[in-house]
Amino acid sequence: MEKQPHCECEVIHADVVQAVKQQLLGEETYMSLATLFKLFGDSTRVQILHALEQHELCVCDLAALLGMTKSAISHQLKSLRLARLVKYRRDGQNVYYSLADDHVKKIIDMGCEHISE
Amino acid sequence: MEKQPHCECEVIHADVVQAVKQQLLGEETYMSLATLFKLFGDSTRVQILHALEQHELCVCDLAALLGMTKSAISHQLKSLRLARLVKYRRDGQNVYYSLADDHVKKIIDMGCEHISE
DNA sequence: TCAACAGTTGAATATCTGTTCAACCATTTG
DNA sequence: CAAATGGTTGAACAGATATTCAACTGTTGA
Numbered sequence A, B: 001m002e003k004q005p006h007c008e009c010e011v012i013h014a015d016v017v018q019a020v021k022q023q024l025l026g027e028e029t030y031m032s033l034a035t036l037f038k039l040f041g042d043s044t045r046v047q048i049l050h051a052l053e054q055h056e057l058c059v060c061d062l063a064a065l066l067g068m069t070k071s072a073i074s075h076q077l078k079s080l081r082l083a084r085l086v087k088y089r090r091d092g093q094n095v096y097y098s099l100a101d102d103h104v105k106k107i108i109d110m111g112c113e114h115i116s117e
Numbered sequence C: 001t002c003a004a005c006a007g008t009t010g011a012a013t014a015t016c017t018g019t020t021c022a023a024c025c026a027t028t029t030g
Numbered sequence D: 001c002a003a004a005t006g007g008t009t010g011a012a013c014a015g016a017t018a019t020t021c022a023a024c025t026g027t028t029g030a
Helices: A014-023 A027-040 A043-054 A059-066 A070-082 A103-115 B014-023 B027-040 B043-054 B059-066 B070-082 B103-115
Strands: A086-091 A094-099 B086-091 B094-099
Touching: A014 B043, A014 B059, A027 A043, A027 A103, A027 B027, A027 B043, A027 B103, A043 A059, A043 A070, A043 A086, A043 A094, A043 A103, A043 B014, A043 B027, A059 A070, A059 A094, A059 B014, A070 A086, A103 B027, A103 B103, B027 B043, B027 B103, B043 B059, B043 B070, B043 B086, B043 B094, B043 B103, B059 B070, B059 B094, B070 B086
Parallel strands: none
Antiparallel strands: A086 A094, B086 B094
16 A cells, blocks of 8 residues: 555656656545545455345345345445445434435446456 | 344335345355455555556556555456456566556446446 | 666555445334 | 433554565576
8 A cells, every 4th residue: 555665766767757657546435436446345245236236225235135144244235324325314213225326336347347257 | 154043033124125135136146246346445446447447557557556465456456357357468577467458448437437426 | 788768566664445245324114 | 310322532452464585586698
């Protein structure tokens, strides 16, 4: 996660490197992107997201669906919630989760396309 | 990464769970998706990918651009190579890397859209 | 052939991350 | 109010992962 330690080599193509550097986004942007994609980088979480893509579900439903404990699911939902990938509503004892926006679907679809090439 | 340990709770909405289950993809598909997205889930790697989106670059260029050692960059490129996200060509002492297909760009763009909402 | 440099690799280390466990809060129902 | 159930939380542990380091390969040019 650290950056600028040092670079032991010479720049081979100074001009190209300079040009590309102009196009690069800020440090924090790459951090945010990584943080976002990290959430898709776990089979439990993608599965949760893909399930919620089909229908809103409560924690117990998800636990049953994935064969996992409510606790494990709840921990993962918390991460997804903090990243605003899912939203929730409480109805009685149940908390229903659903996707926060459709970027999630688009990203998963794009991933599916890539792996099925 | 493990699955079916047990679920301590009852299924609340058996019908919905059943319906969603039908729509779910295979276990291995979610694994593959997670493996793919995990590669985008590191700021060094997204930065490499985003840089290569602009122009093909050799390892030294990337090292200089990101302020990291050639070794660190090379290790990451290996992961990206194995996942067929980047391709490379050797020219003399230099090895030039570039994006393997345009899903990479689409996925990163989608990510940018999400974080800039 | 040898030196120099680009790049790769494997082992080691420090850090991060996912699940479990136990305790807890929230809501409903008797 | 008490019991039952859905859900959340924090600490702890095990497994994964990114960078470093040192050794190595491959290519060029003297």
